Amino acid sequence: MRRRLPPLNALRAFEAGAGHLNFTRAAEELSVTPTAISHQVRQLEEWFGLPLFKRGSRRLSLTEAGAQLYPVVAEALDRIAESACRIRGQPDRPTLTVSVTPTFGSRWLAARLGKFWIEHPEIDLRVHHSVHLVDFKRDDVDLAVRWGLGAWPGTVSERLMDAVAMPLCSPALLTGPHPLREPVDLEHHVLLHEKDRQEWTEWLIAAGLDDAPGRRGPVIDDPNSLVRAAIAGHGVFLGSVTMMNAELDSGALVAPFARAGGPEPAYFLVRPDDASPGRAAHAFREFILAETGAGE
DNA sequence: TTCCAGCTATGTTATCGTAA
DNA sequence: TTACGATAACATAGCTGGAA
Numbered sequence: 001m002r003r004r005l006p007p008l009n010a011l012r013a014f015e016a017g018a019g020h021l022n023f024t025r026a027a028e029e030l031s032v033t034p035t036a037i038s039h040q041v042r043q044l045e046e047w048f049g050l051p052l053f054k055r056g057s058r059r060l061s062l063t064e065a066g067a068q069l070y071p072v073v074a075e076a077l078d079r080i081a082e083s084a085c086r087i088r089g090q091p092d093r094p095t096l097t098v099s100v101t102p103t104f105g106s107r108w109l110a111a112r113l114g115k116f117w118i119e120h121p122e123i124d125l126r127v128h129h130s131v132h133l134v135d136f137k138r139d140d141v142d143l144a145v146r147w148g149l150g151a152w153p154g155t156v157s158e159r160l161m162d163a164v165a166m167p168l169c170s171p172a173l174l175t176g177p178h179p180l181r182e183p184v185d186l187e188h189h190v191l192l193h194e195k196d197r198q199e200w201t202e203w204l205i206a207a208g209l210d211d212a213p214g215r216r217g218p219v220i221d222d223p224n225s226l227v228r229a230a231i232a233g234h235g236v237f238l239g240s241v242t243m244m245n246a247e248l249d250s251g252a253l254v255a256p257f258a259r260a261g262g263p264e265p266a267y268f269l270v271r272p273d274d275a276s277p278g279r280a281a282h283a284f285r286e287f288i289l290a291e292t293g294a295g296e
Numbered sequence: 297t298t299c300c301a302g303c304t305a306t307g308t309t310a311t312c313g314t315a316a
Numbered sequence: 317t318t319a320c321g322a323t324a325a326c327a328t329a330g331c332t333g334g335a336a
Contacts, residue, residue, distance in 0.1 A: 009305090022320080024319080024320065024321085032308090033309085034320075034321070035307080035321085035323090040306085055320095055322085
């Protein structure tokens with residue numbers, strides 16, 4: 001039976017436009033001008049006899065029909081691309097770059113990545129460690145996991161898990177000449193800092209203490225080294241109970257103080273608010289929401 | 297089978313309107 | 317002022333069909 005298909009070039013332009021929700025960036029992706037995208041999309045809308053995009057001022061969004069069409073077209077084009085690469089003998093796996101905080105990456109994600117690889121062997125996953133905010137336009141990053149309150153402009157944040165930072169240390173520091181009983185006792189102990197993190201400053205101020213320069217301790221890049229230093233009794237670090245539950249359960253680490261009040265930070269899955277996630281990003285989102293229980 | 301004129305699809309630049 | 321999409325006019329490559 002002869003297929004009644006919409007113009008395929010127009011579908012390609014629509015898919016790029018819907019993916020970016022921006023004709024200019026869609027045009028960059030396809031190496032044409034925005035006008036060409038506009039022409040193609042208009043042609044497709046005429047073929048369907050209804051609009052696929054809502055044209056707002058400086059902002060595009062999909063109509064119901066467009067939202068219905070997009071995942072189908074995106075998957076079809078992905079499958080064509082994969083098949084074409086296989087036929088040409090050039091397996092082209094979709095690449096997904098995820099930026100995570102070092103603690104989240106080493107303490108939580110690393111132990112679960114194997115499951116993702118088994119479920120999605122077709123995805124070439126790259127994990128970068130950073131605590132800095134991601135510029136999705138500039139950095140080559142599809143998704144990020146960040147610690148904080150989740151209010152980052154230009155992004156969509158989905159809460160993954162609570163991660164209130166508390167002072168954690170070896171139980172050995174609860175005894176000795178300067179036992180850790182109250183926050184003020186911290187002045188007799190070394191504060192271990194994670195690179196590029198300011199949590200100690202915020203925590204000390206919230207606890208009504210000075211963040212005196214003399215209180216600053218060593219800055220350690222690797223979160224695992226930081227934890228080992230604390231377990232060895234070399235100082236106190238700020239860590240989330242969620243990330244350290246194994247050490248807390250085993251008694252290697254203890255939380256000497258009750259949690260202070262104030263905002264409750266968490267880990268968030270972050271993506272740009274001006275683009276729909278691709279198939280690989282969608283798969284990772286489903287995976288991480290399921291693993292953290294955030295999707296339930 | 298090849299050549300060629302006309303048609304069509306697809307793209308460009310220039311320009312305009314709109315709103316942040 | 318800037319960013320973005322729409323429109324008009326035009327250019328070009330490829331397709332189609334008829335003639336040799």
